[in-house]
Every structure is written in C-alpha cells, then in structure tokens.
Amino acid sequence: MIGITQLTEADFDYLSARLDEWWGGRSMSAMLPRLWFKHFSETCFAVRDDEGRPVGFLVGYVQNNDEATAYVHFIGVDPTQRGRGLGRRLYQHFEEQVVSVGCSNIEAVTSPSNQSSLAFHEALGFVAVEPNGSTALPSEAQGVRDYDGAGEDRVLLRKSLSQR
Ligand SMILES: CC(C)(COP(=O)(O)OP(=O)(O)OC[C@H]1O[C@@H](n2cnc3c(N)ncnc32)[C@H](O)[C@@H]1OP(=O)(O)O)[C@@H](O)C(=O)NCCC(=O)NCCS
Secondary structure (H helix, E strand, O other): OOOEEEOOHHHHHHHHOOHHHHOOOOOOHHHOOHHHHHHOHHHEEEEEOOOOOEEEEEEEEEOOOOOOEEEEEEEEEOHHHOOOOHHHHHHHHHHHHHHHOOOOEEEEEEOOOOHHHHHHHHHOOOEEEOOOOOEEOHHHOOOEOOOOOOOOOEEEEEEEOOOO
16 A cells, blocks of 8 residues: 555545446445545545556545535545544545645535544544534534425534644
8 A cells, every 4th residue: 555645636546446336336436526526636645556546535625615614525445444544534634735735624424324424524524514613523413404406405524623
C-alpha cells in the first residue's frame, strides 16, 4: 500500500465503475460525476495500492459560503480493505489539509439506514445535529426527514476540529 495522494480525473473511470458495489449495491455512481474529480482535486484524496489504484478515497471541499467549515461528500474504502484504518487515515489527512487553510469544523450527511457509516463517523468523533439543534450520537440520531427530497431522510453530522 502506498501513501495518500490527491484524487485526480484519471481516477474517475476506475472508481465510478466500483461505487455501487462498494456501497453494497446501492445506486451511487450518479451522485459522483466526473466534475468532482476534475474540479475538487485539491481537497479530494486517495489511498492507493502498489500499482496506484485507489483502494479508498475521500471527496470533500471547503464550503464557499463558510470558509471555516469543510464538507465531506463521499468516503469509501474497497470492501476487501476495510477495518484496517484506511477510512480513518483519509479523514485525518483531509482534516490536516482543511485545518491548514483555516477550517474549524467538518460536516457530512449520511443515510439513517447506513449503520456502518454512522458507526464509523461516531468513532471519528462526529456528532449528529438534530432538527431542534440538539446533538446526539450518530448511531442514536433521529435524523432529518425528507432532507434530500421525499423519502430521502438524512443524519446531519458535524465534527469540531478546534480540539485536535
Ligand atoms: C465507512 C467506511 C469508509 C469505513 O472505512 P474503514 O477503512 O473500514 O474504516 P476504519 O478501519 O478506518 O475504521 C475507523 C473506525 O471506525 C469504526 N468502524 C468502521 N466501520 C465500522 C462498522 N461497520 N461498524 C462499526 N464501527 C466501524 C472502526 O471500528 C474504527 O474505530 P476505531 O479506530 O476506534 O477502532 C467503509 O466501511 C465504506 O467504504 N463503507 C461503504 C461506503 C460508505 O458508506 N461511506 C460512508 C458514507 S459516504
């Protein structure tokens, strides 16, 4: 395994073809079109195998209406490589990059049915922000009904980077 490098447009075909499988058969590829690889590579990262293929990746950015807050749109690890700390390493790398440009928070959203994502984000120190503004453990959160459209409930996740 080699280190973490930027994700580039050259990674698009490889990852796009694997997204649905990595997400357990969910239809995900339409949510990660080429534009993310082309225009956001400065804050998108991959951990690669010896041949340079991504075995894990993170797609994020600094919010353009709040430069103190970064957002993670996607993080995924090859199912054969999970449980080895790669997801945590990708987040740590992203955090270092966004802290260096002045961010003090990270946000993400995930589906309430994605229990492994909720447990992963909880292990990394995220809290869930409930509709009334209170916080909860991600694994215990109610989430926001219809957040991404009818039937598309989401748990809103937030992590403070100020105590890193
Ligand atoms: C979520 C995902 C990125 C985790 O990647 P990973 O490399 O296996 O995670 P790590 O090995 O770095 O685990 C980091 C921590 O999260 C915890 N964790 C990860 N997956 C977990 C799971 N399914 N259940 C419980 N805890 C989990 C680990 O126990 C670990 O905790 P620790 O460091 O305190 O021991 C990976 O499972 C994945 O790609 N899932 C499918 C895509 C997805 O749902 N992405 C998130 C929404 S965009």
